[in-house]
Amino acid sequence: MTTPLPAAAEYVVVGGGTAGNVVAARLAESGREVLVLEAGPDFGPRGDAAWPADLVDATRLGRSHDWGYDSGDTYPWKVGFERARAIGGSSDMNGCTQTWGHRRDYDAWAEAGLTGWAADDLRPLFEEGARRMRVRRYLASELTPWQHAWYDAAPAVGMPRVATLNDLDENAGFAPEDVNIEDGVRVNTAFAYLDPARALPNLTIVGEALVDRVVVEGGRATGVVVVHRGQTRTVRAGTVVLAGGAYNSPTVLLRSGIGPAAQLAPLGIPIVQHLPGVGENLHDQPFLLMNWEGSARMTAEMDAARAAGWAPDEQAMGKAASSLESEAFDLHFLPYSPTHRGERTRWSIGTSALLPRSRGFVRLRSTDPEAKPIIDHRFLTDPEGADVRMLVDGVGILRELAASPDLAPLVGRELHPGPDTFTREALAAHLYANPDNYWHPVGTCRMGLADDPLAVVDARGRVHGIDGLRVADCAIMPRVPRATTAMPAVVVGENIARMLIEDAA
Ligand SMILES: Cc1cc2nc3c(=O)[nH]c(=O)nc-3n(C[C@H](O)[C@H](O)[C@H](O)COP(=O)(O)OP(=O)(O)OC[C@H]3O[C@@H](n4cnc5c(N)ncnc54)[C@H](O)[C@@H]3O)c2cc1C
Known part of the structure; x- marks a missing residue:
């Protein structure tokens, strides 16, 4: 236009x-x-x-119109x-x-003196936003086999299957997602x-x-x-x-x-x-994408789901508390199945630490408005190591889930981060060396x-x-x-x- x-x-x-x-x-x-x-x-x-x-x-995920920002040389590899x-x-x-999110998130803003931002102030806006964005909830019967497998197994590690992720008062649970998708758009x-x-x-x-x-x-x-x-x-x-x-x-x-x-x-x-x-106080939720080998049965079931039509990457999600959290939840689990790409199939699920303590910054490199800024998230740098502990706990829950009798034969061997990271220390070292983001700065x-x-x-x-x-x-x-x-x-x-x-x- x-x-x-x-x-x-x-x-x-x-x-x-x-x-x-x-x-x-x-x-x-x-x-x-x-x-x-x-x-x-x-x-x-x-x-x-x-x-x-x-x-x-x-x-x-869309790719074509990206600003092209990355971590530059602030990490061991480019994020x-x-x-x-x-x-x-x-x-x-x-x-x-x-x-x-959870009631505590917004009530804490209001308790800090930010009038108009308590959960009860915002609830009608969430409802209106969901209406305008044509948000609908997947039925369990619509989940692809990969998504369904994790959703089915979740109670084995104390995550009940719940109706929705968006009850501001609910804690742990696994549910089909709410999505803003209409006719595939x-x-x-x-x-x-x-x-x-x-x-x-x-x-x-x-x-x-x-x-x-x-x-x-x-x-x-x-x-x-x-x-x-x-x-x-x-x-x-x-x-x-x-x-x-x-x-x-x-x-x-x-x-x-x-x-x-x-x-x-x-x-x-x-x-x-x-x-x-x-530019200060930059934070996002650190993330780890885990991969498994998969199984002949899961491959056949996903191929059939794909052939039948609708097989999006993201459909279900879990919430749980790490050992640091007592009032609600601070972990997400996100089964992710990019089978439509036709490339080597990765059987993945991500975990993210939702309440990071680490803080980074955005700064100008030059006065040119097209110049990319310096973006340093300083992931996992909080002095107490709380962020890494949250993620290590998240990986532990996923490993326990993957080893449950129903899921183990479907997911196969863990490939990433893999057997070299089975101690907490080795896993923490892997996380420090491979910081990743959840796209929520x-x-x-x-x-x-x-x-x-x-x-x-x-x-x-x-x-x-x-x-x-x-x-x-x-x-x-x-x-x-x-x-x-x-x-x-x-x-x-x-x-x-x-x-x-x-x-x-
Ligand atoms: C790949 C990816 C996957 C994600 N997945 C999810 C998900 O599944 N669920 C979820 O809840 N969240 C997800 N998120 C996060 C979510 O989309 C963002 O948090 C949210 O969209 C940010 O909204 P915003 O209005 O703050 O910024 P934006 O939506 O990024 O809007 C900023 C706008 O400002 C424009 N702009 C910037 N600078 C200028 C300038 N100088 N002059 C003029 N225009 C300018 C930009 O081009 C852009 O249009 C994802 C994000 C990404 C990138």
């Missing part, structure tokens, strides 16, 4: 991604004038031939930090698993939120529009500098809402002179507001009260010290919920939109 770039808008939403589209649609539906500036292309509404097949096909650069954002390429937030609003005259969506920085005059955001089809322009704005995601919202702030003064000065960026928390513009030196925004998403500037995406989460973060991102969008509309009234 080649929409011309307007000179001004009442609200400029930077990033037409998962949360940004929710904010934009809600504001436009309430009668406000909204401009969405998305760095990647706008492929138009659902069904438009411009949409790349891999972004729409819900059986596998990809995938993020979609296209209208819809990372909701274009994700696994379509929709989880909410990944229902991204461009389809769910923007499409019903696209016809509104007060909503403009401009793709290929990379926002360099926010213009701040007299302590107030008055616009953005944007690179659009090779030309640098300034668009004036009543309010700027950053929704570039956990890696990019902080980089826009830093290029705007809003961040730690000591980092900005060497780059020659004039300091507009010293906010030491910008958060926290780099975290919410907090004004007296919190590392807070970047307040409970209404307002950047401390700057008027007319908000952040609304995963970056504002002070701590990652015990969840995959797609639906929590939608809920952040819903909640900040609700507050923007209230504040404009």
Whole structure:
């Protein structure tokens, strides 16, 4: 779509991604004038031939429109930090698993003084987000044999089969997933939120529009500098809402002179507001993908499921508590069966430590808005070693499950991380040498009260010290919920939109 770039808008939403589209649609539906500036292309509404097949096909992860971020030389091997650069954002390429987390996650935000973020405040937004995203729950009878095998065996290690992963008060359990899939299509937030609003005259969506920085005059955001089809322009704005995601919202702030003064000065960026928390507190849930050899029976059953049609990679999930967790759960188990690729079959299940203690950072390499930032997650660096212990416990539960009488003949021998890692020490050493992520980065513009030196925004998403500037995406989460973060991102969008509309009234 080649929409011309307007000179001004009442609200400029930077990033037409998962949360940004929710904010934009809600504001436009309430009668406000909204401009969405998305760095990647706008492929138009659902069904438009411009949409790349891999972004729409819900059986596998999308790949084609990635920002290309990775760990650089901060790890022993390169870890990809995938993020979609296209209208819809990372909701274009994700696994379509929709989880909410646990009541404690959000109540803890509210207990820290963040009014409006308690679980009971957010529950209606989760319900509304699920409705808009056309979320449905797989029936157990729809699970592929690989997914079914783990789901069936889960009670052997104390994980009951439960109806849903999304009961905010429930702890351990294994359940068929809730997914935002309709007729095989990944229902991204461009389809769910923007499409019903696209016809509104007060909503403009401009793709290929990379926002360099926010213009701040007299302590107030008055616009953005944007690179659009090779030309640098300034668009004036009543309010700027950053929704570039956990890696990019902080980089826009830093290029705007809003961040730690000591980092900005060497780059020659004039300091507009010293906010030491910008780019800090980066965290994601460390992850390990385990592989087994499989069995002739499982191969035959999966081949038959594939031949029958629908065999997506992700369908069921387990939750359990490690030895560190007493109030709810802190582990996910995710059977993953990429059999559709036709390559060497990997019989996999991942485990992730959902409440990591380690914290990293995002920093600018240069002032060029196309330059990749330095992203150092500092996975598994917490001094107590809690994160690695959580993962080691997760692997232990999966090994016990894989050895259960029903599952053992189906999964065969463990190949990865394999028999060399059967002691806790050897497994921990393997994890330290092979850090991996669960694709859920958060926290780099975290919410907090004004007296919190590392807070970047307040409970209404307002950047401390700057008027007319908000952040609304995963970056504002002070701590990652015990969840995959797609639906929590939608809920952040819903909640900040609700507050923007209230504040404009
Ligand atoms: C491969 C993968 C699989 C995943 N699987 C799951 C899953 O199964 N379930 C789940 O719950 N979660 C999953 N996630 C995580 C989930 O998708 C993300 O947490 C969520 O989509 C992030 O939303 P966001 O709004 O914070 O950022 P995004 O959705 O990434 O949106 C940011 C948007 O801003 C744009 N942007 C950035 N910088 C600029 C700029 N300077 N100017 C203009 N535009 C800009 C980007 O192009 C993008 O469109 C997965 C993520 C990935 C990458």
